[in-house]
Amino acid sequence: MASIEVNGKSYETDEEGYLINLADWNEEVGAYLAQTEGVTMTDQHWEVINFLRDYYNEFQIAPAVRVLTKAIGKKLGPEKGNSQYLYELFPYGPAKQACKIAGLPKPTGCV
Amino acid sequence: MTTKKFMFVNRKAPYGTIYAWEALEVVLIAAAFEQDVSLAFLDDGVFQLKKGHQTKGIEVKAFEKTWGALEDYDITKLYVDGDSLKQRGLSADDLAIPVEVLSRAEIGKLMEEQDVLLSF
Amino acid sequence: MLHIINKSPYDRPALDSALNTGEGAILLIEDGVYAAAKGGAAEARIKAAQGKFKVYALLADLEARGIADRVTDGVSVVDYGGFVDLVAEHKTNQSWL
Numbered sequence: 001m002a003s004i005e006v007n008g009k010s011y012e013t014d015e016e017g018y019l020i021n022l023a024d025w026n027e028e029v030g031a032y033l034a035q036t037e038g039v040t041m042t043d044q045h046w047e048v049i050n051f052l053r054d055y056y057n058e059f060q061i062a063p064a065v066r067v068l069t070k071a072i073g074k075k076l077g078p079e080k081g082n083s084q085y086l087y088e089l090f091p092y093g094p095a096k097q098a099c100k101i102a103g104l105p106k107p108t109g110c111v
Numbered sequence: 112m113t114t115k116k117f118m119f120v121n122r123k124a125p126y127g128t129i130y131a132w133e134a135l136e137v138v139l140i141a142a143a144f145e146q147d148v149s150l151a152f153l154d155d156g157v158f159q160l161k162k163g164h165q166t167k168g169i170e171v172k173a174f175e176k177t178w179g180a181l182e183d184y185d186i187t188k189l190y191v192d193g194d195s196l197k198q199r200g201l202s203a204d205d206l207a208i209p210v211e212v213l214s215r216a217e218i219g220k221l222m223e224e225q226d227v228l229l230s231f
Numbered sequence: 232m233l234h235i236i237n238k239s240p241y242d243r244p245a246l247d248s249a250l251n252t253g254e255g256a257i258l259l260i261e262d263g264v265y266a267a268a269k270g271g272a273a274e275a276r277i278k279a280a281q282g283k284f285k286v287y288a289l290l291a292d293l294e295a296r297g298i299a300d301r302v303t304d305g306v307s308v309v310d311y312g313g314f315v316d317l318v319a320e321h322k323t324n325q326s327w328l
Contacts, residue, residue, distance in 0.1 A: 059180035060172050064143035067183045124239050126295055127262030155242045158265065161297045168291025175297075199241060200270020200301075 006032045018100050022056075025103030033101045037092065045089050045101075047076065052102040062107035065095045115226040116147045121156035123231060125174050126166070131159050134231035135177060142184035149188035149225075151218050152210070156231075157195045162207035178208045190218055232256075233321035234284075236263035237328070240273040245327040250280050252325075258309075258317055259288040267306045268298040281305050289314060 001020070002013045006029050012020040017036060019025060030049060034041045051072060055063055063071060065083065073081015080086075086094035095107045119138050123130040142148045152160060164173040181187075189210040196202060196212065203212050213221075222228060234249040239262040246266050249257060257280070259267050266273040267288035277286055286306045293299040293308065302308060309317065318324055 058176065059183075060176050061139065061180055063180070063183065064139065066143060066145070067180075071183055124242070124262045124265065124296070126292075127237065127239065155239050155262070155265075158239075158296060163297035163300070165294040165297070165299070167294075169295045171295070173295070198272050199265070200268060200272075200274070 004029075004032065004036075016100075016106065018106055019103040022103060025053075029103060030101050033103070037090075037097050037101060039090060039097065039101065041101075044080075045098075047080075048072065048086065048089060048094070048098050049102045051075065052098055052104060056102075056104050062095065062099045062104045064107060065093070068095055068098075112145065114145065114147055116149070116224065117141050117227045117229065118149045118151055118222060118225040120222070120228060120230045121150060121152050121159060122154040124155040124158040125164075126169060126171060130231045131156070131174070132172070134229075135174070137229065137231075138186065139180075139184055142181075142186050148184075148186050149190065149221070150186070151190045151192075151221065152195070153192045153215070153218065154195050155199075157191055157199060157201060157206075160191065160206040160208065160210065161201065162205060164207075175207045181208070190221060192218055233258060233317055233324035235260060235324060235326040236266070237261035237326070238263055240266040240276070241271070246273065246276065249325070249327050250276065250284070254283040256285045256287065256317060256321065258314065259286070259292075259306075260314070261289075261292055264288045264292045264296060264298065267293065267302050269301045269303050274303050277303050277306065287313070287317060 002015055003010050004013055011024045031041055069081055069083050090097040099107050119134055121134055125131040138148060159174055162175060164175045166173040191210045191212050192215050193212045194215055232253055232255040234257045236245050236249055237260050238245040240246040266277055287309050288306050290308050290310050
């Protein structure tokens with residue numbers, strides 16, 4: 001089993017670096033995971049991360065990109081509910097990259 | 112992308128086996144690829160929709176919460192066999208989400224109209 | 232003998248197999264707990280068996296399936312500790328897999 005170390009504490013991950021235990025997540029771990037992805041976190045990034053975590057808590061799944069885009073548009077406004085905005089924040093794929101930083105499993109249907 | 116009509120035929124109770132959860136995952140994948148997805152619940156599959164699942168004691172994810180995401184995936188065609196419900200002492204009011212209750216023959220007809228049937 | 236049933240009575244004949252084999256106690260677990268729910272076709276079979284068998288159902292599995300509030304009269308609900316007690320109390324047990 002792979003693991004990462006943040007502030008002297010060790011956390012289990014899978015081979016692709018996704019956290020194994022949802023409950024392990026905190027903002028420091030999120031920031032660390034962002035760093036490994038080469039993403040510099042801003043308020044806009046955290047907004048998406050928090051949205052994803054809320055979505056997962058409510059529905060127990062990480063949404064596919066299309067669904068994420070639509071749901072974000074509904075909640076945070078149409079200027080954010082488009083894939084261009086999300087890809088600017090998370091260039092290697094909003095669902096895949098943002099889910100990793102949010103400490104969620106790799107989204108279903110994410111290939 | 113070509114769109115095909117996919118129907119997922121759910122016939123297993125939740126939790127006792129992994130079939131029901133696996134079906135749901137494949138349903139979401141098909142919908143993420145913008146296919147024309149419908150779900151049919153027959154036999155013990157109707158138990159998946161029963162509301163009030165409290166799964167803390169068996170330490171697995173409850174289905175009920177995830178049904179709420181189907182709408183985000185534009186999945187609105189949910190068909191349930193009325194006789195299967197009745198035999199198990201259930202009615203549409205016992206279910207966690209709104210569905211269309213049909214006869215087995217009507218579901219059979221819908222199955223004939225599909226391009227792909229996936230059985231779980 | 233303790234008979235343990237983990238299959239839905241609507242999907243497999245495990246419950247009937249047990250009911251037709253001896254007497255004693257029946258413990259319903261996993262999908263087997265659907266036999267303990269009121270209103271379904273299995274209710275009559277469970278009621279008819281109650282002379283020969285004492286019937287138990289596992290609480291966590293009833294709760295998971297949303298049927299803990301509709302257990303057939305005469306069926307005793309047990310927790311995991313009760314499950315262990317039942318196994319310990321009986322000389323033999325048969326799981327009708």
